[in-house]
Amino acid sequence: xxxxxxxxxxxxxxxxxxxxxxxxxxxxxxxxxxxxxxxxxxxxxxxxxxxxxxxxxxxxxxxxxxxxxxxxxxxxxxxxxxxxxxxxxxxxxxxxxxxxxxxxxxxxxxxxxxxxxxxxxxxxxxxxxxxxxxxxxxxxxxxxxxxxxxxxxxxxxxxxxxxxxxxxxxxxxxxxxxxxxx
Amino acid sequence: xxxxxxxxxxxxxxxxxxxxxxxxxxxxxxxxxxxxxxxxxxxxxxxxxxxxxxxxxxxxxxxxxxxxxxxxxxxxxxxxxxxxxxxxxxxxxxxxxxxxxxxxxxxxxxxxxxxxxxxxxxxxxxxxxxxxxxxxxxxxxxxxxxxxxxxxxxxxxxxxxxxxxxxxxxxxxx
Numbered sequence: 001x002x003x004x005x006x007x008x009x010x011x012x013x014x015x016x017x018x019x020x021x022x023x024x025x026x027x028x029x030x031x032x033x034x035x036x037x038x039x040x041x042x043x044x045x046x047x048x049x050x051x052x053x054x055x056x057x058x059x060x061x062x063x064x065x066x067x068x069x070x071x072x073x074x075x076x077x078x079x080x081x082x083x084x085x086x087x088x089x090x091x092x093x094x095x096x097x098x099x100x101x102x103x104x105x106x107x108x109x110x111x112x113x114x115x116x117x118x119x120x121x122x123x124x125x126x127x128x129x130x131x132x133x134x135x136x137x138x139x140x141x142x143x144x145x146x147x148x149x150x151x152x153x154x155x156x157x158x159x160x161x162x163x164x165x166x167x168x169x170x171x172x173x174x175x176x177x178x179x180x181x182x
Numbered sequence: 183x184x185x186x187x188x189x190x191x192x193x194x195x196x197x198x199x200x201x202x203x204x205x206x207x208x209x210x211x212x213x214x215x216x217x218x219x220x221x222x223x224x225x226x227x228x229x230x231x232x233x234x235x236x237x238x239x240x241x242x243x244x245x246x247x248x249x250x251x252x253x254x255x256x257x258x259x260x261x262x263x264x265x266x267x268x269x270x271x272x273x274x275x276x277x278x279x280x281x282x283x284x285x286x287x288x289x290x291x292x293x294x295x296x297x298x299x300x301x302x303x304x305x306x307x308x309x310x311x312x313x314x315x316x317x318x319x320x321x322x323x324x325x326x327x328x329x330x331x332x333x334x335x336x337x338x339x340x341x342x343x344x345x346x347x348x349x350x351x352x353x354x355x356x
Contacts, residue, residue, distance in 0.1 A: 032202055032203060033193070033197075033202060033203060033204065034203070034204065034207070035203040038203075084241060084258070084259055084260060084261045087258040087259065087285075088243075088256075088258040088259040088288070089259060090241055090259055090261060091240050091241045091261060093241065093242065093259060094242070120286065121284055121285075121286060122258055122284070122285050122286065123283065123284055123285075124257055124258050124259070124260055124261075124262075124283055124285065125261070125262060125281070125283065126261030126262060126263070128281065128283070129281045131207060131208070131212060131281060131282075132281045132282055132283065132284075134207065134208055135207075135208040135282050135284065136284050138208045139208075139284060143208070144208055144209060146284060147211065147282065
């Protein structure tokens with residue numbers, strides 16, 4: 001196997017005001033049952049050691065300064081947004097107390113001049129399964145390729161595949177509904 | 183079998199046999215559990231555009247745009263509660279039973295409907311399919327379905343005003 005990276009991927013778990021369900025699933029995904037340490041992944045305590053940030057929660061305004069500080073200090077290579085809250089605000093998307101997920105936070109960081117990670121992957125679900133978190137982390141680390149319909153595993157979805165399917169079903173031009181309620 | 187202990191027992195048995203780690207995952211996909219809730223798919227032929235799913239959706243990720251008579255679903259905010267599946271009167275929404283839902287952008291499904299315009303003001307207020315469905319259910323033609331709620335309100339106000347006027351005129355004549 002061709003080495004794809006120079007260093008093991010170390011994870012930092014950042015909860016920005018979530019309800020803890022995603023955090024429990026993240027910890028379950030880091031347990032020996034799923035064993036991400038075979039890919040060199042481990043949870044680190046300091047954001048300075050982190051390569052990938054596992055991001056949960058809808059970014060409440062109380063958590064916002066800390067989240068900005070973590071991104072500023074960690075300078076991660078990738079972010080994995082776990083859960084519907086982190087992906088787009090979830091059921092809190094129209095709340096006055098939250099920023100609404102990862103995308104507005106990254107926009108804010110860009111405005112502040114903080115380096116924004118290149119690889120951003122979202123994993124919706126409330127919460128997603130530990131399997132899915134392991135799969136997402138493996139994809140982010142380059143261990144496996146995202147599964148697609150072409151590889152004969154058509155029952156299982158990948159980013160491109162979901163987009164394809166939805167595009168196939170689509171009968172008009174796509175539009176972002178997320179801004180309608182904000 | 184719903185509520186079965188079998189998957190949990192499988193995990194314990196595997197752990198007892200020394201197979202604690204699921205080694206083949208994530209290299210090979212695992213079959214999803216029987217009652218897994220996943221990404222929903224809307225059948226545009228069955229959908230009548232009533233907007234019940236959008237009302238039921240707690241995350242408002244299913245949005246029914248009444249002014250353009252279209253239903254929009256985006257994956258990222260969805261919490262996969264499948265309330266929309268339960269609510270849909272036509273059974274047009276199905277769940278895909280998938281859990282490896284990894285996205286970079288926001289995949290969106292748009293279901294466009296033929297808009298029904300108000301005969302008075304010309305505004306789009308519903309989909310034609312919905313009005314047909316309503317007439318089919320009550321088994322007769324409903325002429326007042328062809329005006330939008332606002333125009334209906336206006337009409338009702340006018341009728342009331344006319345009644346008041348007539349009553350006043352009758353009072354003066356007396």
